[in-house]
Amino acid sequence: MTESVPLTRAQLRRLLRDARRALTPAEQRQAACGLYRQLAQHPLFRRARHIALYLPNDCEIDPHLLLREAQMRGKKTYLPVLSAWPRTKMVFQRIEHGEKLRPNRFGIPEPHINRARQRPIWALDLILLPLVGFDEEGGRLGMGGGFYDRSLAYQARRTAWKKPLLLGLAHECQKVERLTQASWDVALQGTVSDKTWYLAAPLPGE
Numbered sequence: 001m002t003e004s005v006p007l008t009r010a011q012l013r014r015l016l017r018d019a020r021r022a023l024t025p026a027e028q029r030q031a032a033c034g035l036y037r038q039l040a041q042h043p044l045f046r047r048a049r050h051i052a053l054y055l056p057n058d059c060e061i062d063p064h065l066l067l068r069e070a071q072m073r074g075k076k077t078y079l080p081v082l083s084a085w086p087r088t089k090m091v092f093q094r095i096e097h098g099e100k101l102r103p104n105r106f107g108i109p110e111p112h113i114n115r116a117r118q119r120p121i122w123a124l125d126l127i128l129l130p131l132v133g134f135d136e137e138g139g140r141l142g143m144g145g146g147f148y149d150r151s152l153a154y155q156a157r158r159t160a161w162k163k164p165l166l167l168g169l170a171h172e173c174q175k176v177e178r179l180t181q182a183s184w185d186v187a188l189q190g191t192v193s194d195k196t197w198y199l200a201a202p203l204p205g206e
Helices: 009-021 025-039 043-047 064-072 147-151 153-157
Strands: 050-052 076-082 090-095 101-103 109-111 126-129 165-170 190-193 197-199
Touching: 025 064, 025 190, 064 076, 076 109, 090 109, 090 147, 147 153
Parallel strands: 050 076, 050 126, 126 165, 165 190
Antiparallel strands: 076 090, 101 109, 190 197
């Protein structure tokens, strides 16, 4: 019997992107509602005052219901903004309800750069990250640009875990048995899908 050859990260990324792209618009809407039910009333979400989210691209699970809920509760909400220079840098900027956005170089809507509304990443309470694949050990496979990993690289220099809490958001079809992590990959505290939570470490207060 011939043993199967493990997929490369690029092959796995392509396979998982195809899986989420195969979801119908109705399934995407249902997943967004399921994600909202998993998170909106959770104490972690309710306690957080400064929350970073994302706007979906390439059929990522849509957190717009959580964004609206956070803003209705008076929380400060932030979106990632890519820097013009250096082009590998990403910051988080506060966004208000109804604010006009513009597409970045990847076609993803983001607010117009305003340094006065940006917040250091270590001063955020909760970051809800997009991903391509995840496992139950906190592993995350991103799109390959490394923006989140570079922004969070400072965590490797800390002796104790502090803010922000990192939770991936995903469709169930993006779960894999185990991801091989590179030295620069930043681990998540867990991932939340439209069906359930996958925690790799105890949450604060538990």
